[in-house]
Amino acid sequence: MLTPHLSDDQIQAFLDDTLPSSDKLSIKAHLQSCAECERAVASYQDVFEALDCDENFDLSKNFTRKVLRQTHKQAVGALQFGLLHIFFILAAVIAVSHVLLTYVNIENFAGTAQATSGAFETLVILVRSAFENLGDKIQFDGIYFILAFIGLLGLFVLDRLVLKPHFKTSP
């Protein structure tokens, strides 16, 4: 009786060593008597060897350093971006306050608030008194520019004295 040749899947599973021992034994027995299947196994072995070969896949020596620098740069960049956001939010608050104090009639606004809600009215009164007290103490014209300048200067100093040196000393 002629024994059928081994299929590709059988040979691959045999070389992967994933077959049950009984199947492995019968394949081994078949290979001893079938030159064609033996050749097929040999060529598959060449393929497996090529696939198993850990060829020149290595990265450059300073790869780790490059990655660390990149992650650090991103972290510093995110921090600078965050500081810039804080600065712009502060600048926007100052500008809005200035517009409110200069152009909005707070008495009318408070009157409207009183008609709608008690809690809101209290809040408006609090804000109004805060602005009035502040307005009594300092001259508002030009103060916003000074504050903005100080803010920018602070940001610049923080960047030069804290962030840049920290970045330079990083890995």
Added chain:
Amino acid sequence: MDTEEKQLIKQILDGDTRAFKIFIETYRRLVAHIVFRMVANSADREDVCQDVFVKAYQNLHGFQFQSKISTWLARIACNTCLNYLEKRRLPLFDDRALEEMNFVSHNDDPYTEAADSDINRLLRHYIDALPVLFRAIVTLYHLDGMKYEEISQILEIPAGTVKSYLFRARRMLREKLVELEQEVLC
């Protein structure tokens, strides 16, 4: 996952640069295997590897410890490579290639190129010419010793498909090898 790996991740999340350095050193080979086999352009390979580690660093806080860190990182590597190939409009998987054995090696004439070399070197030309998913699967299976289930998680395809693609890839390579042997004999 072992406690040592958990500890390492915790240290990285706490901002320990040395821990991240150990992480890179531990897994650079795994990432290099995947990227070098999936990205043909040698000039871009190292940049893609860097991107993989940067993405891992950025997303480490979201790691749920539900899989091995190698599986998670390999998934990032594969996705980064696929995105890279998509951006450059390179074919990800051409099913016709399976039928037509449409191997396109990076060299004009790989056989002439490797005539003086061994069969192993010649076969590597053909591994590089396999469809990208096949390359990813054979790499994860043969070089990184991963099981079908792990590869299935990484590539987000069923384990049965992983096995089928692996067997087909190896069959394609073997057929090519037989063809070459016949050419040599003639």
